[in-house]
Amino acid sequence: MDRNLQFLAPLNGINEKRLRYFYTVMMFGSMRKAADILNIEQSAMSRQIQPFESELKINLFKRKGRHIIPTEAAYLVLEYFKENKNRENELFDSLFQLQSSQLGKVNIVSSESYMQHMIYDVLRHVHHKYPNLEIQLELMSAQHVVRHIVDSLAHIGLAYNPPFHTDISTIAHKIEPFIVAVPAGHPLAKLKHRICLSEISAYKFALMPVGHGFRQLLDSEMVRLQVNLNIGLTTNSIYALKNYVVAGHGISAMRYADIADAVKEGQAVALTIDSELCNMAQTQLMVRKNTHLSESKHLLIERIRSSFDLIF
Incomplete structure (x- = not known):
């Protein structure tokens, strides 16, 4: 990179929305996965990244077939994002300290x-x-x-x-899609399409009791589709739901964040549900x-x- 070149910053500063989309792509290493997490079409994700690159006047990703590879510039932008989050937290620290008395x-x-x-x-x-x-x-x-x-x-x-x-x-709120979690190697993990709850009725299912947000979503979808679940476990513990899946006893449904560590370790697979209600859960x-x-x-x-x- 030529350090003698003058870089002109965007007149209106960096677009925060596009920066967050970029960060999600960097975290998941894929436009498709990032789009699924944010519950948008992959084309919509591309429409955010491309103008962001134009705004910064530099390529953030190299396209290799269906894969993307972050450039050196992408890691600089990622570092900027993390530093900004740290500074934001430091600001709240200072404000909190000011009011401590x-x-x-x-x-x-x-x-x-x-x-x-x-x-x-x-x-x-x-x-x-x-x-x-x-x-x-x-x-x-x-x-x-x-x-x-x-x-x-x-x-x-x-x-x-x-x-x-x-x-x-x-x-304040955050959209966090409701997903189906299955053990690694489970037959449902091989499906290439968004899963419908009618496809899971043959498998043992762990769910939460009535009154929990998870249960409300499941009940609404089951009524809409007129299907029943093969309930193997009812528990008010998200820890129990996660470990029911990891242990291979059956499947469950939860936020991606609740099973993310097991997915990263190859112990479970998260499947997107073909439901606007589930994908817009907050x-x-x-x-x-x-x-x-x-x-x-x-x-x-x-x-x-x-x-x-x-x-x-």
Whole structure:
């Protein structure tokens, strides 16, 4: 690369939306996989990447047949993205520290799916740097998360596919498609198309009880398709669902994030469901409508939003 060449930055700065699309492609190493995760067509993904390259006046990927290879420039842009995320987190750290003398107690209710990230990122960070903030964290179904917020038993709720309630305000969200998880080597893993729930009725299935966001999605799809599942396990633990699949006992359905580590280790395969409802399922950060939020709660909400990459 010629260091003597002058690079002219875009007049309006870097397009944040395209930067996020680029980051997803880099993380999954494939336009198709990135498009599936973001629930868009591959052509739409290409339409975001190509103008991003034009905007930066440099190629980010080399095309080799059906594969893409990141260029040196792509890794520079990836480093920029990560540095920006770190600076954003540092900003929230500073704001939180500024208000530390005013921190009180915050009650959070959440689905189990988010616990590992909540403990290792959000709460670990808060307890380490802001000892004046007392947090009460309870795990429950999406239905109970909504009920606790509506009844003012909790200040902040985080849930997957929660039921709608007129007294709830969703302040941030993230689309996280509901997928079918099967053991590595399972017959369904060989399918090349999006899977329909009618195709899985012959296999033992693990699911959550009524009241959980996972169960609500499954019940809605089963009613729509008029099919039944071959239920082998009912449990309120996402850990149990994941390990039911990894152990080879049967299949299940969950967010991709819940099975991602097993997929990366070759223990499981995630299959996209042929359902708009499942592909548009959301993680939602909620508070009660028309309720006053202290500065400490606002800052904690922003920390959760940033950590889980939610959007307003």
